[in-house]
Amino acid sequence: xxxxxxxxxxxxxxxxxxxxxxxxxxxxxxxxxxxxxxxxxxxxxxxxxxxxxxxxxxxxxxxxxxxxxxxxxxxxxxxxxxxxxxxxxxxxxxxxxxxxxxxxxxxxxxxxxxxxxxxxxxxxxxxxxxxxxxxxxxxxxxxxxxxxxxxxxxxxxxxxxxxxxxxxxxxxxxxxxxxxxxxxxxxxxxxxxxxxxxxxxxxxxxxxxxxxxxxxxxxxxxxxxxxxxxxxxxxxxxxxxxxxxxxxxxxxxxxxxxxxxxxxxxxxxxxxxxxxxxxxxxxxxxxxxxxxxxxxxxxxxxxxxxxxxxxxxxxxxxxxxxxxxxxxxxxxxxxxxxxxxxxxxxxxxxxxxxxxxxxxxxxxxxxxxxxxxxxxxxxxxxxxxxxxxx
RNA sequence: GGGUAGGUACCGAAGCGGUCAAACGGGGCAGACUGUAAAUCUGCUGGCUCAGCCUUCGAAGGUUCGAAUCCUUCCCUGCCCA
Numbered sequence: 001x002x003x004x005x006x007x008x009x010x011x012x013x014x015x016x017x018x019x020x021x022x023x024x025x026x027x028x029x030x031x032x033x034x035x036x037x038x039x040x041x042x043x044x045x046x047x048x049x050x051x052x053x054x055x056x057x058x059x060x061x062x063x064x065x066x067x068x069x070x071x072x073x074x075x076x077x078x079x080x081x082x083x084x085x086x087x088x089x090x091x092x093x094x095x096x097x098x099x100x101x102x103x104x105x106x107x108x109x110x111x112x113x114x115x116x117x118x119x120x121x122x123x124x125x126x127x128x129x130x131x132x133x134x135x136x137x138x139x140x141x142x143x144x145x146x147x148x149x150x151x152x153x154x155x156x157x158x159x160x161x162x163x164x165x166x167x168x169x170x171x172x173x174x175x176x177x178x179x180x181x182x183x184x185x186x187x188x189x190x191x192x193x194x195x196x197x198x199x200x201x202x203x204x205x206x207x208x209x210x211x212x213x214x215x216x217x218x219x220x221x222x223x224x225x226x227x228x229x230x231x232x233x234x235x236x237x238x239x240x241x242x243x244x245x246x247x248x249x250x251x252x253x254x255x256x257x258x259x260x261x262x263x264x265x266x267x268x269x270x271x272x273x274x275x276x277x278x279x280x281x282x283x284x285x286x287x288x289x290x291x292x293x294x295x296x297x298x299x300x301x302x303x304x305x306x307x308x309x310x311x312x313x314x315x316x317x318x319x320x321x322x323x324x325x326x327x328x329x330x331x332x333x334x335x336x337x338x339x340x341x342x343x344x345x346x347x348x349x350x351x352x353x354x355x356x357x358x359x360x361x362x363x364x365x366x367x368x369x370x371x372x373x374x375x376x377x378x379x380x381x382x383x384x385x386x387x388x389x390x
Numbered sequence: 391g392g393g394u395a396g397g398u399a400c401c402g403a404a405g406c407g408g409u410c411a412a413a414c415g416g417g418g419c420a421g422a423c424u425g426u427a428a429a430u431c432u433g434c435u436g437g438c439u440c441a442g443c444c445u446u447c448g449a450a451g452g453u454u455c456g457a458a459u460c461c462u463u464c465c466c467u468g469c470c471c472a
Binding site: 159160161222223231232246249250251252253254255256273274275276278302305306307309344345346347349350351353354355356363367382383384 | 417418419420421425426427428429433434435436437438439440467468469
């Protein structure tokens, strides 16, 4: 068993802000397992590496014998967290939320130890509330407090709308902390405000206040904006090894350092060649969500496909020709069947005319031509997509 | 409720009767260069049976040879006042 100070040091690692370390120490010294809370909204059905950052921290708590309390915000998702938002989040229907919640938890347990996780849905307590309860809950906070919040302030300053339901969000999230008696609440840095409200709520309930533990926000593939599904700059935890590997390889060197600290909890070895370092990063991350075997397979595949550009040897999706034999038709068919991606005709035309499409390494730009398709031919669609004809 | 400013393509933002599928910027995609990187340069960025045609500028009507641009009604948002 590790000492309290070792534990504290490990828990503090990689955090962006903790309020406060002293409180955390005090709680740890008590020797009782802590209740570490992480709330997630099942707004998007798929988890990505950005979500993985706080989940990893939560797992660390589990490893030290604490209880992970994972709250699925089936109720809060109906509101939509305004954190970091410059506009109102769309509200989801209960059906969508239910559906998302399922896939969400399945994926979260790729990281968390399911047996040591207390899974809660906040609809459990909120759906029972009467309007009177809601009013009373609201009486606990002031308008001024809510307006202190940066997101709201900014929107108000920019003359953008702020809907009343949005200012309910922190109150609701805060109440979660009371209901699950959280000792620590984890979250990304944009959760500071929400989590602090939780502390206030606990205080007014005469409870010991939770420690706020904030994790940095992981930038997406573009290296600028935070990783999010809606921005399309994400790596999903369920993505195939090759896909995941490829995406990781496409990040900038600068971003790679971030990923090292936040995803691997390690420092980037500055002496290594950036590409080697990146390959290692990719391999480690893929291992985490798949298996070591699949990870090294993905590495090999990537090298064959992109470093050596040896598409003969690469493991590519196979394509059965469809009805059409003309270039435009085949390319469209390839996107649809091999990559499940529907593109408009104009889009395909553009791609072809701009020289993205190559047959066995040769650019082919005549839309209507009907090349002599042969089994084994390699057709490049765009930078990342290739198929082999069957 | 009163006053006022607005609603334009993925986003921001021009346009204010024809030359508008709609300037410009961002984003995205592609090409060149590379380490499938970044940066940079270039091109593309509504759809289609693509030298042509069809559908877009909050919605529905109307005026006109012709509307994103004018009129009417409606819907939505900001700001000021109450």
